Amino acid sequence: xxxxxxxxxxxxxxxxxxxxxxxxxxxxxxxxxxxxxxxxxxxxxxxxxxxxxxxxxxxxxxxxxxxxxxxxxxxxxxxxxxxxxxxxxxxxxxxxxxxxxxxxxxxxxxxxxxxxxxxxxxxxxxxxxxxxxxxxxxxxxxxxxxxxxxxxxxxxxxxxxxxxxxxxxxxxxxxxxxxxxxxxxxxxxxx
Amino acid sequence: xxxxxxxxxxxxxxxxxxxxxxxxxxxxxxxxxxxxxxxxxxxxxxxxxxxxxxxxxxxxxxxxxxxxxxxxxxxxxxxxxxxxxxxxxxxxxxxxxxxxxxxxxxxxxxxxxxxxxxxxxxxxxxxxxxxxxxxxxxxxxxxxxxxxxxxxxxxxxxxxxxxxxxxxxxxxxxxxxxxxxxxxxxxxxxxxxxxxxxxxxxxxxxxxxxxxxxxxxxxxxxxxxxxxxxxxxxxxxxxxxxxxxxxxxxxxxxxxxxxxxxxxxxxxxxxxxxxxxxxxxxxxxxxxxxxxxxxxxxxxxxxxxxxxxxxxxxxxxxxxxxxxxxxxxxxxxxxxxxxxxxxxxxxxxxxxxxxxxxxxxxxxxxxxxxxxxxxxxxxxxxxxxxxxxxxxxxxxxxxxxxxxxxxxxxxxxxxxxxxxxxxxxxxxxxxxxxxxxxxxxxxxxxxxxxxxxxxxxxxxxxxxxxxxxxxxxxxxxxxxxxxxxxxxxxxxxxxxxxxxxxxxxxxxxxxxxxxxxxxxxxxxxxxxxxxxxxxxxxxxxxxxxxx
Numbered sequence: 001x002x003x004x005x006x007x008x009x010x011x012x013x014x015x016x017x018x019x020x021x022x023x024x025x026x027x028x029x030x031x032x033x034x035x036x037x038x039x040x041x042x043x044x045x046x047x048x049x050x051x052x053x054x055x056x057x058x059x060x061x062x063x064x065x066x067x068x069x070x071x072x073x074x075x076x077x078x079x080x081x082x083x084x085x086x087x088x089x090x091x092x093x094x095x096x097x098x099x100x101x102x103x104x105x106x107x108x109x110x111x112x113x114x115x116x117x118x119x120x121x122x123x124x125x126x127x128x129x130x131x132x133x134x135x136x137x138x139x140x141x142x143x144x145x146x147x148x149x150x151x152x153x154x155x156x157x158x159x160x161x162x163x164x165x166x167x168x169x170x171x172x173x174x175x176x177x178x179x180x181x182x183x184x185x186x187x188x189x190x191x
Numbered sequence: 192x193x194x195x196x197x198x199x200x201x202x203x204x205x206x207x208x209x210x211x212x213x214x215x216x217x218x219x220x221x222x223x224x225x226x227x228x229x230x231x232x233x234x235x236x237x238x239x240x241x242x243x244x245x246x247x248x249x250x251x252x253x254x255x256x257x258x259x260x261x262x263x264x265x266x267x268x269x270x271x272x273x274x275x276x277x278x279x280x281x282x283x284x285x286x287x288x289x290x291x292x293x294x295x296x297x298x299x300x301x302x303x304x305x306x307x308x309x310x311x312x313x314x315x316x317x318x319x320x321x322x323x324x325x326x327x328x329x330x331x332x333x334x335x336x337x338x339x340x341x342x343x344x345x346x347x348x349x350x351x352x353x354x355x356x357x358x359x360x361x362x363x364x365x366x367x368x369x370x371x372x373x374x375x376x377x378x379x380x381x382x383x384x385x386x387x388x389x390x391x392x393x394x395x396x397x398x399x400x401x402x403x404x405x406x407x408x409x410x411x412x413x414x415x416x417x418x419x420x421x422x423x424x425x426x427x428x429x430x431x432x433x434x435x436x437x438x439x440x441x442x443x444x445x446x447x448x449x450x451x452x453x454x455x456x457x458x459x460x461x462x463x464x465x466x467x468x469x470x471x472x473x474x475x476x477x478x479x480x481x482x483x484x485x486x487x488x489x490x491x492x493x494x495x496x497x498x499x500x501x502x503x504x505x506x507x508x509x510x511x512x513x514x515x516x517x518x519x520x521x522x523x524x525x526x527x528x529x530x531x532x533x534x535x536x537x538x539x540x541x542x543x544x545x546x547x548x549x550x551x552x553x554x555x556x557x558x559x560x561x562x563x564x565x566x567x568x569x570x571x572x573x574x575x576x577x578x579x580x581x582x583x584x585x586x587x588x589x590x591x592x593x594x595x596x597x598x599x600x601x602x603x604x605x606x607x608x609x610x611x612x613x614x615x616x617x618x619x620x621x622x623x624x625x626x627x628x629x630x631x632x633x634x635x636x637x638x639x640x641x642x643x644x645x646x647x648x649x650x651x652x653x654x655x656x657x658x659x660x661x662x663x664x665x666x667x668x669x670x671x672x673x674x675x676x677x678x679x680x681x682x683x684x685x686x687x688x689x690x691x692x693x694x695x696x697x698x699x700x701x702x703x704x705x706x707x708x709x710x711x712x713x714x715x716x717x718x719x720x721x722x723x724x725x726x727x728x729x730x731x732x733x734x735x736x737x738x
Contacts (some may be wrong), residue, residue: 164264168265169268169272170270171268179250186262186264186265
């Protein structure tokens with residue numbers, strides 16, 4: 001199944017958006033690259049995901065059954081659950097080139113969300129300017145998010161150690177004096 | 192022109208020198224003190240020498256918690272970003288950037304400004320070196336003396352500038368002073384720029400000498416006579432020793448007593464352990480007996496010294512001491528009552544013909560003997576040169592112009608220490624420089640003992656490793672803003688490296704000296720073996736036609 005949508009935008013702003021996952025319990029991986037195809041293609045990195053019941057302020061109930069037993073006995077309760085994910089926008093496509101700044105308009109509601117294919121990831125990560133957007137995220141620990149994004153990018157540059165070194169050098173510029181944070185991230189991306 | 196980049200200029204001043212951030216792909220370990228680099232400024236190109244290398248960091252926390260050995264990624268990431276090398280540069284010369292590269296060495300000028308921020312620093316190239324130091328291809332005034340530390344381009348000295356003033360070769364013992372001197376002398380002889388008179392204390396220049404380092408270690412290297420044949424004459428003080436070593440000397444020097452003046456003895460006061468009053472009483476003898484004073488004194492019977500002293504009106508004790516101490520001179524074979532041929536006229540005859548003279552001392556290599564002979568001969572040669580120059584000044588005819596003479600002396604601090612420099616003729620020559628067409632080539636291992644005034648007049652200094660602070664300071668006297676050269680001087684290798692600075696080079700430069708080997712011999716026009724036979728045949732054919 002190639003390039004099927006993985007979610008639908010249900011809330012958006014210039015800097016981030018929320019989408020409902022097409023499959024329960026199956027949001028895109030934390031730190032992975034996704035895109036929204038709207039007026040222009042907007043690129044983002046998944047920074048948070050959660051599953052909860054449809055009714056606000058109401059937690060799910062523990063049934064002490066395995067998931068399979070529950071599906072057999074009470075399939076309706078899964079209809080009452082939704083998986084959502086949030087993503088931070090890192091750039092968009094304009095005139096055939098990737099721009100590493102915020103799109104002029106936020107993604108439209110109900111647009112479909114797709115995963116970025118390896119070639120696209122390579123293209124987006126040919127520069128490390130996207131790291132700057134991840135620095136401002138507050139919904140997830142920054143070091144975890146940055147490390148996850150770099151790992152995701154490294155997955156499409158297999159064996160290219162120089163890629164990791166370059167990413168690290170870019171981080172040094174972004175992080176500045178915070179040696180602790182730098183070493184935390186580097187530990188997480190080391191292969 | 193694509194040059195290899197080294198880094199960018201990040202700070203600096205005209206007086207204090209420039210600082211460059213080293214590019215991350217350039218290893219700090221490849222940067223050596225004395226390396227030659229070029230800064231591409233906005234409007235000018237600056238030629239600089241590396242004076243210091245430093246490890247820097249933007250974040251002191253990294254230094255408190257350095258990455259472990261296995262934290263490879265961390266090290267790689269930090270390298271060139273948080274931790275980097277800083278290189279201190281000393282701009283020495285600048286040229287306009289739009290100057291078309293010319294074949295002639297055009298005049299780079301002294302640095303009066305500094306390049307803008309983030310100017311790119313590159314490795315120097317052959318063209319840069321040639322442009323600054325000239326090339327042997329540009330004419331006979333340039334002589335290839337060595338190469339930069341990390342390049343294969345020849346560095347030349349400007350012989351024209353070199354012969355204009357007195358020059359010095361300095362360095363600790365065993366660092367190649369003799370070798371450097373032989374190289375320079377060979378250059379002067381080959382390019383025919385000046386006539387040399389070499390006071391060769393240890394008989395190392397004329398005929399073959401042992402090599403102390405390099406590829407042919409412990410082998411023999413050719414002397415100047417072997418390289419240049421009839422252009423060089425060997426004079427000797429010790430014909431016996433010359434014969435033993437298989438050297439054919441051209442002339443055995445004999446000096447009559449009547450050529451020794453009180454000044455010569457006064458210069459030897461230290462060596463002879465003479466009291467100043469003894470020197471003064473010798474003037475009393477001169478008053479009475481004129482030029483024959485020394486032989487008169489030495490002929491006195493010790494028992495008659497008192498009468499002799501009374502006769503000339505001197506203190507008997509002091510005359511007796513003078514007599515006793517000067518008797519040491521009697522054991523020198525070359526000092527004689529009467530000589531057949533005057534050594535100085537002979538030397539002048541050769542010099543006038545443009546033949547270079549190596550004066551070997553053979554077994555007579557004591558300081559006493561060396562200083563005595565060097566003083567006597569040089570004083571008279573200098574007098575003759577003064578007369579010649581005056582004649583030239585009067586007539587103004589080019590054919591009267593005396594040939595530039597360079598006198599090479601070893602252990603120069605014996606002649607040129609603050610005491611002796613006022614007494615010996617060498618002090619005079621060093622000071623009055625080129626006025627009379629005579630200059631010195633001073634070879635010494637203890638430059639701090641040489642009179643400051645003289646050191647400041649030394650035109651070109653070729654310095655191999657010196658470690659004593661005083662010596663380093665002495666070598667740098669008269670060089671403006673020289674503190675940065677200290678680190679360069681102290682970091683020279685002990686073999687085959689030298690710092691050139693002064694009149695004959697536009698900027699100070701560290702060189703690996705040229706090898707004194709077969710390649711050098713043939714560059715000097717020396718041929719041997721098969722080639723020699725061919726040359727002889729060619730000459731015969733030229734003279735008598737093909738038969």
